[in-house]
């Protein structure tokens with residue numbers, strides 16, 4: 001997605017540990033007209049699929065998923081990072097290792113909001129090692145819902161996540177795939 005790539009080049013900054021900071025338009029301050037175009041692009045790429053729900057994970061996926069959902073006309077449900085181990089039986093639970101915070105979270109989703117009749121599109125801001133997406137995939141499996149695909153805004157193609165998810169046969173659409181990045185240069189996959 002050309003508009004997104006241009007914006008990453010203009011406003012993204014590279015931090016130690018292969019972290020791309022895009023907090024002026026995606027992760028902290030949010031450029032809604034850009035995110036609106038992102039939502040439209042997800043709708044184009046996943047058109048014709050019987051999606052009934054968009055699933056994301058808190059926090060930064062939520063805003064993006066909500067704007068995309070307006071094009072799909074379906075609800076958004078987000079997995080919560082739970083503090084407590086005391087989870088009751090009405091929750092799907094899984095564990096996710098955070099790439100940015102180097103911490104393992106329990107992630108929960110109420111069984112009320114995802115079930116075997118659902119067709120799910122996963123949406124998230126970044127794909128790095130794939131832990132967040134694998135956690136969401138595990139929740140979809142536990143719910144018995146059908147997984148239609150995953151939409152990612154920025155994939156860091158030099159990390160393993162994309163390969164792992166595609167090798168599972170999951171339809172993965174990333175709007176910008178970064179092949180390499182340093183303080184001085186950033187290259188995209190075509």
Ligand code: 5GP
Pocket residue numbers: 018019020021022027060097098099100124125126127128129130131132133156161
């Ligand atoms: P993964 O679970 O695929 O390793 O990492 C995905 C999650 O980590 C995303 O939900 C995102 O919040 C965060 N993340 C991973 N890499 C980056 C990065 O380079 N920049 C930012 N801002 N977040 C990242």
